[in-house]
């Protein structure tokens with residue numbers, strides 16, 4: 001299979017950008033990184049908005065085509081290059097389960113609870129406005145939803161789908177890391193099975209390479 005030429009990743013420094021670097025490194029795909037930070041001058045420039053009109057990171061370009069939304073990028077690459085059960089046909093229940101866990105991670109954890117907490121109770125409150133009510137609801141939402149994941153990971157389960165590493169693990173693990181990275185007066189609790197699952201996934205070479213590229217200021 002021919003590989004996509006000229007993949008460029010726009011974005012470093014967050015768990016959403018990390019997930020794109022991670023999938024690319026698991027697949028050993030060559031690419032170039034533009035070290036764009038959230039809300040930086042370049043992220044908000046007209047030039048970057050041609051790539052991602054929301055002015056957010058991450059985005060990628062493949063040749064002349066731009067793609068945004070971290071989960072869409074990861075799912076596309078996993079299916080295109082066959083990461084784990086993403087290589088199965090569309091009628092496979094394993095693929096359906098990958099969508100289930102990926103969308104759970106993106107909606108119930110990433111967008112709906114963690115980012116709301118970050119925006120209204122964490123560091124971004126200075127940009128989006130502090131709100132005790134929004135932050136409390138978001139925290140409670142996270143604490144309720146995370147139990148579903150923790151139950152799934154009981155008995156030492158290592159991967160979410162078909163005993164095989166998949167893009168769903170990348171999306172889920174980066175959400176758990178997002179939760180741990182939040183700087184709050186009272187930190188968010190990540191339960192035991194989730195914590196063990198994350199620690200194991202972070203031992204992967206693909207994660208370690210991605211981490212170095214995503215946090216360039218911490219490497220070297």
Ligand SMILES: N[C@@H](CCC(=O)N[C@@H](CS)C(=O)NCC(=O)O)C(=O)O
Nearest residue numbers: 014016038039056057058069070071
């Ligand atoms: N749903 C988008 C969210 C992208 C997003 O919000 N990125 C953050 C950095 S992690 C950003 O650029 N934030 C700028 C802002 O909210 O002002 C995705 O998953 O790609």
